[in-house]
Amino acid sequence: MKKTKLLSLITFLCFSLAAGPTLAEQCKLNVGITLHPYYSWVSNIVGDTATVTTLIPENSDPHSYQPKADDLANLQKIDALVVNGQGHDEYVRSMLKAVDRKDLKVIDTSVGLPLIPTFGHNYNFEKGDDAASKVSYNSHTYIAITGAIQQIQLIANQLGELCPENAILYKKNARAYAKRLRRILLAALNKIESYDTVELRIATVHDGYAYLMQELGLEIAAVIQPRHGIEPNPRQLQDTIKRIKKAKVNILFTEIDYEKRYVNIIFQETGCRIYSLSHISNGIYSADKFEVDIQRNIDDIIKALQDANAKS
């Protein structure tokens, strides 16, 4: 009798040990992402409890990316997909249509997020609230810290729904990550407070930094080239110079890959100081990319303010 009991216990323990990893494996999510910041966000939320799959190769430009057959294969093996929701990852639309997966959880990071209209397309509320539905919104919702935190919480909650066993862990990780990001913002605001920003006229060559400038309490006076990645011809460059002069801009933020020769010409013609910011949607995927790139952007903004204050 005793032998039988012992045998049953051993059998039960064996089954339990065998079943343990299987249960854990059930919740090993594979989360797809469409943009670089989402790789960092999801990696920090899930830690090593899930796989993060990138839909497009490193160093590809999401604006002009043309999906390949291999990319569709990636889309077939994921459980959830984190998307921009405001069209910054337009390439994924055709991919989703092609695979037609009803079971795929698509996490739209822009849901519930306060959006900023694209530059020059402000609300026209004199015509009624309905105008809000006809405004096009800035899709660079990932180039900012406060908005990023709201999106990170949304992703953590939705992944937690897919994997309830890890829901608390995801929330905990998201909060710890948010704390780190807020510290970056705090340090930036402390520095910005020491500069006089009243006389500043800031312009960007691309309408990608409205969310970041807003949370830093800085106003963008002009967007010189609203479209992304334009190689200006001489006429467009002349037009850019004219616009800078007209808007009385004293700080211009270009993109990192904006050609140095244009920067020099603009500086010679306008006297406007030029700095570069990262779009955070190119290069190598890594868990710390968002923190590194947003810190770099903030450092460049502070450098610009510092130089402008020193000059005045």
Next chain:
Amino acid sequence: MGKNISGDATNQNDVVNEVHIGPLEARREALAVCGMIFCVILLMTLRFSMISGSSTRDTLKSYQRFDGSVLKSQDPILYRNLLSAVGDITDLRLIEGDWPTVDDLISEDVPPFANAFLPMGLKNYTWTRYASKGWVDYYGVGETNAETEKISDHIPISLILRVIDLKVKDHPHPHIGIDNDPKLKHSIQVWMYPEKRPYPEENVVQKGWKWVISANDPFLNENKEISEKPVKN
């Protein structure tokens, strides 16, 4: 020089085809043309309504306003921070068993309660928590000071972040989702009054406060319903 047209027309060698339209046929023809015009206008209207999509103005309640229409100057930063604080508030409630106090949120470095994380012009808001078992209000009101006066068009406003646990029976209305909603745990609302105003308690609508809605609010996108009255058991 001049050619007598009428003279040509009356030439008897010419074959003139005259079409007689009686009064009845003329009326029919006119009706047919009117019908066609009506159809064209109808099709144009349908096409236009398809392009423009559904009217969000019709979707909004009288006490709701889009963020862009009511939040001025740096107010959107406060609104954004309030929405970003919700995750911390609900998580801390889960851990502590009660809605976090303003001091809890400050010690956790959660803006806008921790005002160090805000630009200078927004550090003048004081926050108070009004909590019940199933819902909490964080009421904030701004004071004018030397810093806010630097921002010419910035008038301090009054704000309420209301978080409602829909699973708990007694809570204020209106809110998104139904009471005890199986798909929605919390209803999140930001209410504002465009100047300094005392805490309105539950009666935000009656006291003229406006519920701030972002253009990408789930309420608009997922067609979630708004419960205006408690469900009677």
